[in-house]
Amino acid sequence: MPHTSKPVVFIINSLEGGGAEGVMCRLLSIMKSYFLSQQTKVFLVLLDDVQQDHQAPDYVEKVVLNSKGSLLKGLTLLQSTLKKIQPQFCFSFLTRANALNVLLSKRVGYQAFISERVATSSHFAHGLKSLISKALVRVTYPKANTVVACSAGVAADLVTNFAVPQDKVSILYNPYDMDEIASKAGETVADLPHKPYIIATGRLAEIKNFSLLIDAFAKSATSYDLVILGQGELEQKLKTQANQAGIGDRVHFAGFKTNPYPYIRHAQFFVSTSNAEGFPNAIVEAMCLGKAILATNCESGPAEIIADEYPLSLDNFATKKFGCLSPVNDVESFTKGLNFLSNEQKQAHYGELSQKRAKSFSNAIFERKVIGIIEGHADKEATAYVHAG
Template sequence: MRKSVFVLGTGDCYELCQPLLERHYDILGLVDTRSERVGQWLGAYRIHSLQELLVRDFDYLLVVSMYEALLLPVLANAGLDISKVLTLDECPELFAELNRRVFSPELASKLDAAYASPLVQDKTRLLFAINSLAGGGAEKALINLLKNLDYSRYDVTLLLFIKRGLYLEQLPPQVHLISLFETWEEVIAGMLVCKFTAPDELHEFCVRSSFDIEIAYLEGWAAKILAGGQGRKLCWVHCDLQRNHWTGPCFAPAQREAAMFARFDHLIFVSEPARRGFIERFGEPETAISVIENFFEQDVIVEKACEPLEPFGRLTFVSVGRMVPVKGFDRLIDAHARLMAEGGDHLLVLVGEGKEREALMAQAQRLGVGDSVILSGFQSNPYRFIARADVFVSSSLSEGHPLVIGEALVLGVPVMATDCEGSRAILNEGAYGLLVENSVEGLMEGMRQMSNVEARNDYRNRSIRAQCALDKRENLGRIEALLQGQRALLASVAHGY
């Protein structure tokens, strides 16, 4: 007999799973914890509140979301009977069908063919994995590293969880590219299934050849896949997971993320704040660790900064990054609008793409600063924008090792940044740039201070002094030592870690 259910979740995961849900269950309606959605209809189903469910008869509440770890306590606090709440992996027939769709014979054949390239003698075989090549700092850092590898010594394969990203075209031609998912349907289904699948099973399906070293260059999906199987494994951690725990949705409630990290032979943190944040969340790791900062291609940055761009024409603050909440661009627009209302006269230029872009455009219009806020979208060459800024601004709530601040320092541009651990570290406790309170008020005060030409000249000189600290040779040498397994060499320059 078919069970009657409510479905908690009205986003992409529900949209993808709706046909499967309807095949296996009688859907009574949908549930959303956001009050503004209650009473609306999504297709044939009304959206209900949690309180409405307390007086309704049903067999189960199915949680169809990547965020059930956050939702389950909310359900318990609302007084729902938790024994009637099921996650996708607790729906065997439905999950099996979804699993077959993701780990299909077609994908298996595609991967077999992709991994079938002939072995290269006398080279160390490296498998890198990353979630995508979208326009973020970790992705840019990987491209920089791949461009600096010695391909006479290494045979390199890159596994992408999602074949997407603006850095795809910058991959060195020697890198053999393999990807798992590409279309919207593939990505959403892949994330749902991989979330509930153990690392060993993921590795067995996704990695169909042997490598001397497997390198997860980012926490999250890439790390979960490469944590499975045998062999020597390295994992890079690019953010402060205590303050920006974005990887939680990659794991089912019963899975322990810390146990996944413990399966790597070496964890590499891109900053001391990233290391500390990891320990705060997961405890001291039992595996070997190092702190190796991302490096900068200074010659390339300076060369690209010289490419033409029309002058902005007045005092200009520039910020570059993905348009996601952790970057704090909404606060930066607020600060800009308040200063303009006080009689300020400057431009705010935001370079980047992301899910918040439309909301940020609407915010600027609503606050009456649509003419003085320029959203330039993703730029393959952001350096020409940074170089022409009077001030570079980082408004992030949290950072691991912000590459873009380092790039601004390379170009000798005055830098101001909200005070978070990653930004504080790269700015040497404020010696290389202005650190401000991590708030709208702090951004306002920093922008006021940087509106003074003498202050800008001071911080321009500080930025120039920072450049000798950004030389890439030491960190490249440490990565080379890791790849060659030269623990003694690595330890001699690892500053105690």
């Protein structure tokens, strides 16, 4: 990007609690020195006027619209806003914001950079709303100037299933500040379990498949307890499942924590049983804290993080370069993983590998790649992972 005072705009549905919203705010914080050095005015446009759980940095001018989740209302409000700002480019996160960004780019006259944060095919799996969302992706995403995927798995899905040209795709892994995570992990919390425990985090929803985790935990020989951080519609069902399996006193549903890191820090190891991910922040955050990882080999992210491979096919539990993987929705294999990592020497070994791997996702690497994207010479090396088929 040449030295210019022409503004740039970042767009997202809202700053409600969520992974994509957190990454958007981290992106803006990391890019502060770059935009200030370019004398560039930066706007953050929120499509919906709802509770804001994340905080954008002070140098960013925030504009809050009130589209109430409506694509058409969002189109009208965002068009009016962007015509006033006249940006050089708009960089958006999430499907609705991405679609609007692309639709308005020619009309207003700017470059559209869009970022997909989920494996689209898996995320929009069922129902009329999912069909509409997939159609919207298929119509708009190929017309963006650049499509930024948060993992090679997400990129492959967009190329293979949504007709996004491969030469438009850049892969940008999420950024992590190891020092900040370690500092937050040192905070004192009053409700740590008294017994050694394994930890899992995430929304208590079908896609996270905590049901499999409870089944595997019940069948395992581990002596540890299990702590699950998160909230969601399946909480009571999962508690009932644990009680019926005879492990209700060993499975602790600790609810949502604004700072999960002390709980992760004190765990023996970290587990993830998701059926699908975009890029699983929780896995890398646990790696930053030196925790050994056992995860399902879902689309997308875990194989790239833990095995440094994509694509990767598994038919049983396996140890990999930086941790342990199990096939999706395979109770027996995940049980083997729980038994394997219940050995403290193995926890220490894979914990060291976790910390080594976490350094690959530093803020500095992230900043360099974002600059490459917005200056038009994005590093395309990672797209070697992507295979259209």
